[in-house]
Amino acid sequence: DTGVSQDPRHKITKRGQNVTFRCDPISEHNRLYWYRQTLGQGPEFLTYFQNEAQLEKSRLLSDRFSAERPKGSFSTLEIQRTEQGDSAMYLCASSFSQLSEQFFGPGTRLTVL
Amino acid sequence: QKEVEQNSGPLSVPEGAIASLNCTYSDRGSQSFFWYRQYSGKSPELIMFIYSNGDKEDGRFTAQLNKASQYVSLLIRDSQPSDSATYLCAVPRNNAGNMLTFGGGTRLMVKP
Numbered sequence: 001d002t003g004v005s006q007d008p009r010h011k012i013t014k015r016g017q018n019v020t021f022r023c024d025p026i027s028e029h030n031r032l033y034w035y036r037q038t039l040g041q042g043p044e045f046l047t048y049f050q051n052e053a054q055l056e057k058s059r060l061l062s063d064r065f066s067a068e069r070p071k072g073s074f075s076t077l078e079i080q081r082t083e084q085g086d087s088a089m090y091l092c093a094s095s096f097s098q099l100s101e102q103f104f105g106p107g108t109r110l111t112v113l
Numbered sequence: 114q115k116e117v118e119q120n121s122g123p124l125s126v127p128e129g130a131i132a133s134l135n136c137t138y139s140d141r142g143s144q145s146f147f148w149y150r151q152y153s154g155k156s157p158e159l160i161m162f163i164y165s166n167g168d169k170e171d172g173r174f175t176a177q178l179n180k181a182s183q184y185v186s187l188l189i190r191d192s193q194p195s196d197s198a199t200y201l202c203a204v205p206r207n208n209a210g211n212m213l214t215f216g217g218g219t220r221l222m223v224k225p
Contacts, residue, residue, distance in 0.1 A: 031211075033213075041217055042201050042203075042215030042217050042218050048212055089156075091156055091157070098210075099211070101159050102147075104149075104158070106155070106156050
């Protein structure tokens, strides 16, 4: 499968725990985006990378959130001290260039109890 | 005013009919527009994009763009029950990142 992949697909955690998600973009895509989607809403932008550089972060990304893309390939999104309000689908997307379309992975559904 | 607005629906159409989904946007500088389809519990899937005023057709799908009125629409001809999903309109922000701003989506129900 040459599409965007995400791991895990589902994560259930207790409030206060840390969680980490992984995204593997389409191999030739140098841009990688993280979005968050809650029920009944469209996805909301969190952050994006061009190669290994994190170039923009949304105000939605509190200091409990951190994202990395160390070698310009896969990316991780970590949430520290999870809160119930963090429960959502976390979506990763990648694109070849600034002007090209973004393709989404299957998402990681986070449930914080 | 939200940056990208869609009627949440549900929009219910009978099988074989034309479904018309609308989206308005606030940034007059927007250059490109994307339609994604999202089945329940799944991630968004790109189905159409349009850059120029007018119509763009791809199979049963037609995207229509009117930059002067700041709206973009998606027509689905010969609607099938398998088209039942939420349709998301997305507009890239007019900056180097081109991150997408999504509308809330319109839920389409095609009844057999």
